[in-house]
Amino acid sequence: MRVQLTERQAAAREEYESFTRQAVAPHADAWDRAERLPEEFLEEFAARGLLGAAVPAGYGGAELDPITFGLLNEELGRGCSSVRSLVTVHGMASYAVARWGGDRQREHWLPRFATGGAIGAFALTEPGAGSDVKALRTTARRTDDGFRLTGQKRWITFGQRADVYLLFARLDGREAAFLVPRDAPGLTVRPVTGMLGTKASMLAELSLVDCLVAPEALLGRPGFGLAAVAASALELGRYSVAWGCVGLAQACLDASLDHADRRETFGVRLRDHQLVQRMIADMATGTAAARLLCQQAGWLRQDRSTESLHATWLAKYHASRTAFRSASDAVQVHGAQGCGDGHPVQRYLRDAKVMEIIEGSTELQQTTIAESAYHSRTRTTPTERVTA
Ligand SMILES: Cc1cc2nc3c(=O)[nH]c(=O)nc-3n(C[C@H](O)[C@H](O)[C@H](O)COP(=O)(O)OP(=O)(O)OC[C@H]3O[C@@H](n4cnc5c(N)ncnc54)[C@H](O)[C@@H]3O)c2cc1C
Known part of the structure; x- marks a missing residue:
C-alpha cells in the first residue's frame, strides 16, 4: 500500500x-x-x-x-x-x-x-428516522409550480446557517432528493442548542408545511434519493468524519504528551508512570492505525475502487472509537484539569462521543462490518446499507 x-x-x-x-x-x-x-x-x-x-x-x-x-x-x-x-x-x-x-x-x-x-447542509434525519433512514416520512407532491414538501428534519448540522438543504422526501412513495433553498415559502428553521458535542456546528430543526420548491429542486431521479444520492453523499461524509477523528485523536495525544511532560506526582513526571504510558501508547497506536485505515480508504477512493465503500466503514469505525477512547484517556491523564470548563480535552471528549453516533453509529458499523466479513468468506456481495 x-x-x-x-x-x-x-x-x-x-x-x-x-x-x-x-x-x-x-x-x-x-x-x-x-x-x-x-x-x-x-x-x-x-x-x-x-x-x-x-x-x-x-x-x-x-x-x-x-x-x-x-x-x-x-x-x-x-x-x-x-x-x-x-x-x-x-x-x-x-x-x-x-x-x-x-x-x-x-x-x-x-x-x-x-x-x-x-x-449547503444535509437534511435526512427525522424524528422517526435516524439510523433507519428508510423510515423517512417527509412527503413531496407535484404541483403546477413545482413540489410541495411537508415534514420535519432534525439535528441538521449548520442548519442555522445554510442557504440550501439537500433534503430527502417521499415523492409518490419513492425516495427522492431535493435542493430546498432556505427562503422557500413554508420552511421554518429553528436553532437547536445545548448539544453535548460539536456545539459550534449550529444545528437546526426544519419544519416544512406545504413548502414550495421549483421543479428544478428535484436532484436525481425519484426512487434514487436514498440508494444513490444520499448513499454516495453519506459515504463522503463518513470518509470526512473518519479523517476528522484521526485529527481529534491526534489532538488528544498531543495534549496528553504535553501535560504528562509537565505535571509531576510522587516526585516524578506523569510521563514516567507506567500506567500513564499505557494510555499514551494506546492513543499513539490507535491514532496511527486509524490514519492508515483512512489512507487506505483514500487510495481506494482515488482509484474509484468499489472496495472503498467497505474500507471507509472500517476507517470510520476504528477512527471514531479511537477518538472516543483517546479523549477519555486524555481527560484521565489531565485529571481534574481535564474536567475543567473550557479545557480542550473536555471538548474533545464531548465531540468524540458525537463521532460514534453520526455517519453510521458504532453499532450500525459493527453489524455492517460483521455481515461483510461473512460475505467475504463466502465471496458474496453484501447488500449496501444506507444509514445516516
Ligand atoms: C451532532 C449531530 C449532528 C448531526 N447532523 C446531522 C445532519 O447534518 N443531517 C442529518 O440528516 N442528521 C444529522 N444528525 C443525526 C444523525 O444522523 C443521527 O443521530 C444518527 O443517524 C442516529 O440516529 P438516531 O439519533 O435517531 O439514533 P437511533 O437510530 O434511534 O439509534 C439509537 C441507538 O440505537 C442503536 N441502534 C439503532 N438501530 C440499531 C440496530 N439495527 N442494531 C444495533 N443498534 C442499533 C444506534 O446505534 C444508537 O446507539 C446529527 C446528529 C448529531 C448528534
Missing part, C-alpha cells in the same frame, strides 16, 4: 496544519461556548477556498483529491470538530450536486458552494 504523500499533498497538509494552529484551534473553546462559528471566520475560511474542497475545478472549486481532502479534515479535526463538520456537510451537498445534478443545478449551485456564496 502507498503511504507516501506527494509533494503537493505534503504542502497542502502543511498549509492546513498552519491555518488550523493559527486561526482555528485558539478559538475553538470560545466557539464551543458561544455555540456558533463567527461570520468573520466563515468569510476567511471561504476566502481561502476551503469551502470549495469538494467542488469540481470547472465550477471554481478546489476539487481536492481524496487524500488531500482527508488531510484537510484531519487537520481541521485536530483543531475544532465543528469546523470539520462544516466541511463534511457542505462537502456532501457539493458532491451530490456535482455528481447527480443537471447542468442548470450545477451552474447555479456549484460556483456559489465554491466561494461560500451559498452554504
Whole structure:
C-alpha cells in the first residue's frame, strides 16, 4: 500500500496544519461556548477556498483529491470538530450536486458552494428516522409550480446557517432528493442548542408545511434519493468524519504528551508512570492505525475502487472509537484539569462521543462490518446499507 504523500499533498497538509494552529484551534473553546462559528471566520475560511474542497475545478472549486481532502479534515479535526463538520456537510451537498445534478443545478449551485456564496447542509434525519433512514416520512407532491414538501428534519448540522438543504422526501412513495433553498415559502428553521458535542456546528430543526420548491429542486431521479444520492453523499461524509477523528485523536495525544511532560506526582513526571504510558501508547497506536485505515480508504477512493465503500466503514469505525477512547484517556491523564470548563480535552471528549453516533453509529458499523466479513468468506456481495 502507498503511504507516501506527494509533494503537493505534503504542502497542502502543511498549509492546513498552519491555518488550523493559527486561526482555528485558539478559538475553538470560545466557539464551543458561544455555540456558533463567527461570520468573520466563515468569510476567511471561504476566502481561502476551503469551502470549495469538494467542488469540481470547472465550477471554481478546489476539487481536492481524496487524500488531500482527508488531510484537510484531519487537520481541521485536530483543531475544532465543528469546523470539520462544516466541511463534511457542505462537502456532501457539493458532491451530490456535482455528481447527480443537471447542468442548470450545477451552474447555479456549484460556483456559489465554491466561494461560500451559498452554504449547503444535509437534511435526512427525522424524528422517526435516524439510523433507519428508510423510515423517512417527509412527503413531496407535484404541483403546477413545482413540489410541495411537508415534514420535519432534525439535528441538521449548520442548519442555522445554510442557504440550501439537500433534503430527502417521499415523492409518490419513492425516495427522492431535493435542493430546498432556505427562503422557500413554508420552511421554518429553528436553532437547536445545548448539544453535548460539536456545539459550534449550529444545528437546526426544519419544519416544512406545504413548502414550495421549483421543479428544478428535484436532484436525481425519484426512487434514487436514498440508494444513490444520499448513499454516495453519506459515504463522503463518513470518509470526512473518519479523517476528522484521526485529527481529534491526534489532538488528544498531543495534549496528553504535553501535560504528562509537565505535571509531576510522587516526585516524578506523569510521563514516567507506567500506567500513564499505557494510555499514551494506546492513543499513539490507535491514532496511527486509524490514519492508515483512512489512507487506505483514500487510495481506494482515488482509484474509484468499489472496495472503498467497505474500507471507509472500517476507517470510520476504528477512527471514531479511537477518538472516543483517546479523549477519555486524555481527560484521565489531565485529571481534574481535564474536567475543567473550557479545557480542550473536555471538548474533545464531548465531540468524540458525537463521532460514534453520526455517519453510521458504532453499532450500525459493527453489524455492517460483521455481515461483510461473512460475505467475504463466502465471496458474496453484501447488500449496501444506507444509514445516516
Ligand atoms: C451532532 C449531530 C449532528 C448531526 N447532523 C446531522 C445532519 O447534518 N443531517 C442529518 O440528516 N442528521 C444529522 N444528525 C443525526 C444523525 O444522523 C443521527 O443521530 C444518527 O443517524 C442516529 O440516529 P438516531 O439519533 O435517531 O439514533 P437511533 O437510530 O434511534 O439509534 C439509537 C441507538 O440505537 C442503536 N441502534 C439503532 N438501530 C440499531 C440496530 N439495527 N442494531 C444495533 N443498534 C442499533 C444506534 O446505534 C444508537 O446507539 C446529527 C446528529 C448529531 C448528534
